[in-house]
Amino acid sequence: MEPFPRNNFVTPLLTDLYEITMAYAYFxxxxxxxxxxxDLFFRKNPFQGEYTVFAGLTEVLHFVQEQFRFTAEHCAFIRQHEVFAEAEQLEAFLAFLQSDECSGQVVQLRALPEGSVCFPLEPLVRVDGPLAVCQLLETTLLTLVNFPSLVATNAARHRVAVGDRVQLVEFGLRRAQGPDGGMTASRYAYLGGFDATSNVMAAFTYGIPCRGTHAHAFVQSFVRPAQAPPVDAGASTERSALALLAYRYRDEIVDPALRQSFQLSAKAANESELEAFIAYAAAFPRAFLALVDTYDSLGSGVPNFLAVALALEHQGYKPLGIRIDSGDLAYISSQARRIFDVVKPGNKYIIFASSDIHEDTLYALKEQGHAIDAFGVGTHLVTCQKQPALGCVFKLVQVDQTPCIKVSEDPNKTTIPGRKRVYRLYGRDPSVSMIDLMMLDSEPEPQPGERILCCHPYEEHKRCYMTPSRVEEILHLRLINGTVMPEDALASTASDRDRLQLARRRCREQVQALRYDYKRPLNPTPYKVSVSAALFKLVHQLWLSELTIRELS
Structure with a gap:
């Protein structure tokens, strides 16, 4: 596997102290x-939804294979910690930490393919290996899966909200929780369905398409005395020619059209803004996308854009369009589209909107009606303001061949014991999944056309029969004896960028294949996650055997 771009923080010390103290006590x-x-899993889908996108596996595999190695420097730090002051077997323990017995070579890792749609309670990652080694992996694996999966899910939900035709660009670096948060958010927003990022470092590192326009500061910087001449008429540079054309088109084409149809005057628009647009268009004639709301979107920005756009077209270029960053986005975008169509019938100018966009905004704009072709989404995407954490957990389900359970007064926090496989069962339509079924390792695989009893993990009365048209095992062996197992023959030679593209395609295909009622924003239908009859029996046997019986008096 091609090395993943290294993060120097991701070492065995990127963990909670209690993982190391438990490992010492085991030793x-x-x-x-x-x-x-x-098992690494979560208990509840985020964002009041009924599906989640699994992400972060590439980083997990890279960590376990390449970075999970305690060094002498790591052990020197552990040695001096006060909690180990009286640990009589500390030196032997530290020698164990630095040995091959405590490395990725001694664990097996099964996981869903990255970019897969997944659901509560089922293992996203299953780790088999020595007890202390698996315990030491817990916190690092959780931090490598939790935030990536949350961001990818958030991005996928934004994609569902706008459909396939609208472009989505991630704008969140400046609002992210530090550089690592910004880079992680850019990578996994792209995996989840965004088309591009403004983050140049993410584009450089991960091969994500990079997009950007200009800021209000660029327009403001062209403010000048009101009596200053607009342009040197005697100059012969291309920029001056563009300026002359822009003023001519403003006066002869844009202004008459706006006066007649919209009672607007292009000549009354802010002239310093027009100069800024001319300067930016001269610098980037093939990528001219103007931010039009510095002063007045419809009264100034749009007319000035049109003057420069027509001048660029006269010179043989294709201007891109406008960006709106404030105001009533539905109204302004619709009016801007009307103005475009009057001034330049048949135009292909795009309307790009930003301004604190989030999933609910996208649905509201759809209801109101808008003419927006692309959205820039920042704060709400990368910080996941609607739900700041996914809540994945890492729980022991079997030790020394004995299944074990964690019991809680809240049934939803009771774990599902034993080594398990996970199967996705499809209904009459073999492209539409109906149930995810967990079964014990020892059980025979379910077969298409076979009638299968599917039980709710905790509630006896919730069960159903399913006769699947197709059965897909979704938890695959991905690492054994320190070797990463590719998903297929092509993946064995794939670069990190190729794997990111593969996960992105998988995410889009699986989210699109979900029934709409699982994806709708309000009261979505819960997807069924079930256990086999044998696993249901084991859950309840262990539940009863481990739960103390209180005596009342």
Missing amino acids: REGRHLLPATF
């Missing part, structure tokens, strides 16, 4: 090498 008791299985 002291001689239990550190017991075979164990842990």
Whole structure:
């Protein structure tokens, strides 16, 4: 596997202290090498939705294979920590940490393909290996999966809200939680369905398309004394020629059309803004997209854009369009489109909108009616303001060949024990999944055309029969003995950029294949996650055996 772009913070010390203290206690008791299985999963879909996008697997595999190695420097830090001041077996433990017995070579990792749609309770990642080693992986794996999956899900929900034809650009770097948060958000927003990013470093590192326009400051910087001449008429440069054309088109084409149809005057528009647009268009004649709301979007910005756009077209270029960053986006975009169509029938100018966009805004704009072709989304996407954490957990489900359970007074926090496989069952339409079914490793695989009893993990009365037309195992072996197993023959030689594209395509295909009622923004239908009859029996046997019986008096 091609190396993933390295983050120097991702080492075995990117963990919680209690992982190391538990590993020491296992070691002291001689239990550190017991075979164990842990499941990484979440309990509730984010954003009041009924689906999640699994992301971060590439980083997980890279960490376990390449970066999970305690060094002498790491161990020197652990040695001096006060909690180990009286640990009589500390040196032997530190030697274990630095050995091959505590590395990615001794674990097996199964996971959903990155970019897959997933659901609560089912394992996204299953880790098999020595108890202490698996325990030491917990926090790092969670931090490598939680935020990427949350951002990818948020991005996918924005994509569902706008459909396939509208462009989405991630604008969040300046609002992200630090450089790492910004880079992570850019990568996984792209995986989740965004088309591009403004983050140049993310484009450089991950191969994501990079897009941008200009800021209000660029327009403001052209403010000048009111009596200054608009342009040197005697100059012969291309920029001066563009300026002469822009003023001519403003006076002869744009102004008469606006006066007749909209009672607007292009000549009354802010002239310093027009100069700014001319300067930017001269610098980027093939990528001219003007920010039109510095002063007055419809009264100044749009007329000035049209004057420069017509001048560029006269010179043989194709201007892109406008960006609106404030105001009533539905009204302004619709009016701007009307103005474009009157002044230049048959135009292909795009209207790009930003201004604190989020998922709810997109649905509201759709209801109101708008003429926006692309959205720039920043703060709400990269910080996930609607829900700032996914809540993945990493739980022990089997140790030394014995299934184990964590019991809670809240049934939804009771874990599902044992080594499990996960199957996706499809209905009459073999492209539409109906149920995800967890089964014990020891059970035979379900077969298409076979009638299968699917049980709710905790509630006896919730069960159904399913006769699938297609059965897909979705938890695949991805790492064994330190070797990453490719998803297929092509993936074995794929670059990180290729793998990102593959995960992005998978995300889009799987989200599109979900029934709409699972994706609708209000009261979506819960997707069924079930267990086999044998696993249901095991859950309830262990539940009853581990739960104390209180005596009342």
